[in-house]
Amino acid sequence: MVKLKLLDIDLTNGTFKDEIIDDETVEKFVGGRGLGVKLLYDRVPKGTDPLGPKNIVFVLTGPVTGTAFPLSGRHHVIAKSPATGTFGESNSGGQFGAILRRTGYDGIVAYGVSDTPVYLTIIDGKPKLHDAKHLWGKGVFYTDEKIREELGEEKAGSILSIGPAGENLVLIAGVMNDKYRAAGRTGLGAVFGSKKLKAIFVKGTKTPEVHDKKKLAELEKEKLKKIEKDGIEQAVKKHGSQVLVNIVNAVGAYPVRNFRTGVFPTAEKVSGETLTETYLIERKGCWGCVIKCGRVTKVSDPPYQVEEEGPEYEDVWAMGANCGVDNLAALVKAENLCDDMGIDPISYGGTVAAAMELYEKGKIPKEKLHGLTLEWGNAQAILDLIWMTGYRNRFGDEIALGSKRLAEKYGMPEVAMQVKGLELPAYDPRAVQGQGLGFATSNRGGCHLRAYMIASEVLGAATTGKSDPLATEGKPELLITLQNFFAVIDSLVVCKFVTFALGPKDFVELINPITGWDWTVDDLLKTGERIYNLERKFSAREGVGTEDTLPKRFLEEPMPEGPAKGYVSKLKPMLKEYYKLRGWVDGIPTKEKLKELGIAD
8 A cells, every 4th residue: 555645834824734645546646746736736726826825835756756766866846837827847856855755754735825934844754844034035055055054964864945036936936956956847936935935954764665675676676777778878877968969959959049940050069078078077866866967067267167066958058059158167157056046947048048039139128138238149148147037136037037928028929939838948849840749738838858759759769769850640649658658757756867768668567566556557658647637627727728839930930950941840730639649629638538537526
């Protein structure tokens, strides 16, 4: 039997209570993302203001978090999103999820609003709220160090926190943990800020329960060998996620200057290979990770001196090629500042790129910028605007709105490269047709991680095979399979990098000895389908997030160069087939489909 124990916190009254999620609910929705949407749907009333007192924050692990399941050191943060108005969800690695389970709790549920800033500690199953007025306004790094000093915990435990961006209700604020790891997307740092919950420290010694330890140990060895032999996993291990820069650029899908083109002439300067040769000092992994994609880097060149954990592929692209910048040292520094401010680099870079295009088109008056210039390639502007955004100072107050609201404010909504209010990541839909369909149908908005079609369209992963990135045939079916699969991965909670080597059958073999369930591959995918449909049902209830489309740039402006030259996104025919296979009408699940999945009520 699998039961998940949650700590419920009433921030208004400063009280705690324990809550048990029963085995039946866990098997139906698992944990993490799946359990999060179930609880959000049940407990957050329709029309709730995302930054109001009735929104609820969930920090959730899953039944395999912190076990011998490969790459299982992750957690999810979930709430109604202030950026999109619908299901807000983001996951993060590091140590926090695994250590949270060692406290005896599998998740945290935060209600209400505190009168003053507070931080929470859970040490060996004992929760306590502490005054955080002295931490309000401080960066993530200072907050982490100060809490450790106050608790006398130099290295043990793990800390989740927000920076000034979350406190100031910046709509692109993330939730950080272990200083450098981020649940960055959908603006959930602002929800923490609205509740005046600055940070959470966890420490414990309990071990998560496993149904059949012997069987799991045998399977773990087998699956780790499979991971270690996989070519993609080895490339990521060697050069980090930035190994993708040259690969994606070669297929003409690496977005440049707000997705004007998909080819970056100086991509090599910001590649993973170049990072390895120049600034890399150490490789680092999350809890229990054998891939260790994290980079520890040091830049000694003025004025960008910094030593930090990072950067990552998406961050370097968003603030780099997407803004016309190819200065790797500046981009390492920029990610470090985003981490300290608690800002999502993807949404930040996407919003700055939109601002640069608006500036180029004469839409942003110079007096608004107070001497700042927004020409393409201006690395200093990227750096200056990070702290301005975190504190909502000068033009940073407008970047804090995100690209959709910014572009609408200046009368050119078409320059915001977003879906459902969430900025797009580093793949141009004209060059990777299936990924474009994935962006359009993502329940949380512009996202590549609801289903990573790049595994098939670009990388040719062992679990997906290789497909033509410019073709559309078969893409809706593959996308749905991956969306359902990934919904379960996010609910267990497991790192998606493992899916280059391990498929649904591998996951079922690992899940059953941990949980005692008797799942088949069909059970796994049906569970993912249930979760994906409930997310969409939440969107339909809120009246947003059911329009599945892409910015008209991708639908109307052909790619100007590269392997995808002359192509636009062929979204409409793929979407028609997608809806038919999903059992949806105009982006909304039918009653018959919801009944089939057991979520009609």
